[in-house]
Amino acid sequence: MEMPTKEQAIASNRDAWNDSARHHKDSPEWQRLLNTVARADFTCLDDTLTAVLSEVGVDGKDVVQLGCNNGRESLSLFALGARQVVGVDQSAAFLDQARELTSRSPHEPAFIEADIHRLPLELQSRFDLALITIGVLNWMPDIGEFFRHVAQTLKPGGALVVYETHPFLEMFDPEGADPFALASSYFRNEPFVQTEPIVYEGKVEEQAAPSYWFVHTLGAIFNGALAAGLNIRHFKEYPHSNREELYDRYQQREAQLPMCFTLVAVKR
Template sequence: MTRDTDTATKANRLAWNASAHRHRQSDEWQRQLSGFADPSFSTFDPVAASILAGNGLRGARAVQVGCNNGRETLSMLALGAEHATGIDQSDAFIAQAGELRAVSPHGGKASFVCANVYALPDALAAGFDLALITIGVLNWMPDLPRFLAVVSSLLTPGGRLVIYETHPVLDMFEPEGENPHAPAYSYFRAEPFITDDEIVYDGSIAGKAPPSWWQFHTMGDVVTGCVRAGLQIAELKEYPHSNREVAYDIYVGNEAQLPLCYTLVATKSGQ
């Protein structure tokens, strides 16, 4: 692990842990805490639910890398996964995942692992039929090729990776800037964006937290990283809807519409 990778990874863990209390105070947390008592409850939107269903989630041993509070890991069980494992380096969010698992009828089929994704336990290797990466995870990764190689190592031969992410083009814009529709950053920006704002997504005013490092990755970085990790791209689809913070809703429904998010499906080589 390079010094910068190590620095960014440790910093982001501290930032997420410091922000966890804000998520517990939200209406969304209360909705999840009561909702998961229903075996059919899921936090997936129709796009995520459809692509997972179409790529063998039912009956699968599934893993989510960067699971946050476990809501989507548990949602995979509601959609028919045989077992679901969530991995995250924030012990504060893994603790929240434990609370949600405790109220879920599917809780016995869920596991949560608190670990640095660049140093996962060997026991997880090649144990899963399907891996899921969702909104924002890739941008917290300072070494994207290495991260995708780790994700690939979790899959059995023929296993599938499903990514549902914000589009890299969106990182060019600052929705709360003076001119939110003019590019504020280069698509090819190499240096991370470092901020000491709390990590919140509901539009509330952020307090201060330890600095977090947000990385810029192009679509080419993602696709090439998958291929070099031994994953064969099966589908890449872009969408005009936003799955990011509410501030980004200003980019929805414009005449000159940006791609705002995408899904990517890739299969691990081998039989």
């Protein structure tokens, strides 16, 4: 298969996520969200991310979430005291869901449809805190360029908080004949390509726009952040999974893989 250009991959990923939105809405989780976001103290953030955000400090701050999906995490930031929250995503379909959830909530985050590589000028140097959670970094063809755009949203002294899957996990195929055998190189250059709809659990046997999942080493992530003018203040790896249930099989092993990480970097 011929590899797409950066622009083609970004556009195809956007189409894939727009198609995916209807599958995510057709789930018991969506109904639970509609019922629970009405609480002022609503949060879907796990203990790991909540602890890191609490240590960095969210109270009274202006926060941007880059890759906000349906806005559930953006809404959760108000429970930690955020003054203002802006969620950014390139999927119009998921942002429609974010606005529907917000209509049930006492809080009023703003949502902006934009590709991270073409952020509106109004977002530059505006925020005290930027948040990136699971399943954002790997949709980015160029991790260094991505961090440069992220850094532009922060005020000097502003902090970026990342809670992501660990790149070591990309070496394994949880659906392979032997899920514990190494299936891919840590230094893989070409993206993983999927032509079925993007869903968190199971599979939908339909054709969809190709989606491209790019593998980035920890070194590429660190160097990308540093080159963007972000000083790394915190990095921690964890033995638990924060992604699809398929990956739960890698938890609680005698020879335990790192499964996710948190990173905090401050803009110089």
